[in-house]
Amino acid sequence: MKVRLAVDIGGTFTDVAVEKPDGARVTAKVLTTPRAPEEGVLAGLAEALSSAQVSPADIGVIIHGTTLATNALIERRGAKTALLTTEGHRDALEMAYENRFEQYDINIDRPKPLVPRWLRLPVRERMNWKGEALIPLDEESVRACLPVLEKEGVESLAIGFLHAYANPAHEQRAAEIVAAARPDLSISLASEVAPEIREFERLSTAVANAYVRPLMEAYLRRLEGELKARGFDCPFLLITSGGGLTTLETAARFPIRLVESGPAGGAVLAAAIARDLGEASLVSFDMGGTTAKLCLIDDFEPETARTFEVDRSYRFKKGSGLPVRIPVIEMVEIGAGGGSIAHVDGLKRLQVGPESAGSEPGPACYGRGGARPAVTDADLALGKIDVARFAGGRVALNREASLIAIGKEVGAPLNFNEEMAAYAIAEVVDENMAAAARAHAVERGQDIAARAMIAFGGAAPLHAARLAEKLGLRKVIVPEGAGVGSAIGFLLAPAAYEVVRSRPMRLDAFEAGSVEILFAEMRREAEAVLRAAAPGAKLTETRRAYMRYVGQGHEIAVSLDPAMLGGADAAEKLGGAFEAAYVALYGRAIPEMGVEVLTWSLTLSGPRPALPAAPAEPKKRERRAEESRVVYDASENTPLDYGVFERAALAPGDMIEGPALIVEDQTTTVVSSAFNARVDARGNLILERRAG
DSSP: OOOEEEEEEOSSSEEEEOOOTTEEEEEEEEOOOSSSSSHHHHHHHHHHHHHHOOHHHEEEEEEEESHHHHHHHHTTSSOOEEEEEEETTHHHHTTTTSSOSTTOOOOOOOOOOOOOOGGGEEEEOOHHHHHHEEEEHHHHHHHHHHHHHHTTTTTTTEEEOTTTTTTOOHHHHHHHHHHHHHHEEEEEEEHHHHHHHHHHHHHHHHHHHHHHHHHHOOOOOOOOHHHHHHHHHEEEEEEEEEEEEHHHHHHOGGGGGTTHHHHHHHHHHHHHHHHHHHHEEEEEEOOOSSOOOEEEEEEEOOOOEEEEEEOSSSSSSSTTTTEEEEEEEEEEEESSSEEEEEEEOOOOOOOEOOOOTTTTOOOOGGGGOOOOOOOHHHHHHHOOOOTGGGGGGTTTHHHHHHHHHHHIIIIIITOOOHHHHHHHHHHHHHHHHHHHHHHHHHHOOGGGGGGGEEEESSHHHHHHHHHHHTOOOEEEEOTTTTTGGGHHHHEEEEEEEEEEEEEEEGGGGHHHHHHHHHHHHHHHHHHHHHHHTTTTTOOOOEEEEEETTTOOOOEEEEOOOGGGGGGGHHHHHHHHHHHHHHHHHHHHOOOTTTTEEEEEEEEEEOOOEEEOOOOOOOOOEEEESSSSEEETTTTTTTEEEEEEGGHHHHHHTTTSSSEEEEEESSSSEOOOEEEHHHHHHHEEEEEEEOOO
8 A cells, every 4th residue: 555646737737636545635736837747747746745745655656647638739739740541542631521510601610630731641552341452552652652751851650541440451561661661750550549430530540649649758758757767666657538547658659548638537536426425417517727628427427438529620619620539538628717818809799718828828817927817817806716825825816917907808898897897707607618518418318407516626616606506506516625636536547448449240140259259359458458557456348339220320339248249149139239228318219220330349447446435424513704705796796705714624514604715725615605515524515505
């Protein structure tokens, strides 16, 4: 039993959580250092270890999540990348889905491909969908690309051939030829990065992996070296977008799997708290400095997906980004964070985000050169933030600078005073988040108002009560250490790895034997990763088939019992499982329609770290504030006296009548006049709507 440590790099802050063997946690929050992210990580580690009074030798494992891969894609800061692809298919990246995600915009703006056309190089070869070679690989056409790679100074190469998910032989041979001539070149094979059907998504994912791989691999190696130099002699694991832990070697090879690693940690935390409290239906709300993320938790598990979009060009509009085909926790993400910048457009409309001030220069109140008002400036102007306690007192805030920026950029154009302008900023950002949450739930046939909310991240507790009012929620849970919630979630994630293979197969021509051989191959691949990430751990296998009615465009996930594929009635059992899943989603089945499987997946996972047993429910007692502060209350639309409480001074059973502020080092929980709060046996803050 050793100390465990988690680090989460966000767009504005880097969060650190230290967990001791007795379950006690110490946290730290420092500003992210975008030019050299490891500097922020090391500064946060030093601060957290000092506060926890432990040394590097005491650490048993380091778990890391980061937005660096995402930021590199968004900011186009990756390596100079080329693509080798099947002759005649070099334009697949630009043709995309051949549709318009914004139907009536004649000036539609698509994201530019990561590889320009002159670096998308055709190779003569062709496989059919069964993996049979129709045209053998022309090795001379591969060698003919080498001078172009050299002349253009290409640093990373993606190789993606048609139907290579069924037979990767041509991709592998092309990689051998290139590697022999350019051993320094980073090479990503689509058949390894995303071995699934659908050419555009597979190519997009392989190119994105190649684009960020040199940057991410160099960063991870630098950080690994710095940690060893400081005496950290322990496993170094990365959290993936699907919420599982993997090794540094796997992360360096497939960094595209890290694009949503930070938010995934938050969803893992929310699911763990849901299980602990017996709340089967929740919405998690994670608001940091740059974005807000909302995720639905059902039956104590976060919703998952197979595809994620990066760098959406139309205000986070679906279809306007770069698709990556990876296992990911499904969530809606919008440009609404503490650093989201407010401005008035040409039509005199107040807009908040998606542009963010980040950590450099940051909101106006940071005093680091930012002159435009951000959400944090509005929260400070409204009295929600304690100047002396922000980020544990390590970031000095200037309220006067916030008022000046708000007055100039928002107040003057709208003819509002500073307080009303700040209130307008807060209301707009809260309504943006509420609208995103409603749409996300409705798309899945869910009633958002029937859920409780878990709020974490540096800015979420400041906005959770008002967001809950807008959504009609009656309960908000703010866990201990909410300000660094994603980092704490890393400590609750199991080691896990998913392997996916596309092998189209109709149920009326089902071959159980070939499917079992395929699953055995997938298990060996996943086990090789898991044995390195969690040596000696007992592994749990989960199987899924992605199925559809013949003729449909997309498939649904169907959970498989390993015994389902055995016996002469395997196809019948598989068809029954599909029909049950289809009815659960759409309310009815389609009679007399053929069914087919497109893709198979296998996930291996180690044991999930469990929270310690909950203590007995505490005796309730009312707490009265010894100090107060005037805060503009959105529920009453007027300034009110808010009682101020130190969260560290509260004990299980304490009850607080709203309005109140509950202050801690990494965040502040706003208990509006519409809510009361109590501290449960675990130390969670439970905000509940007041009667009437």
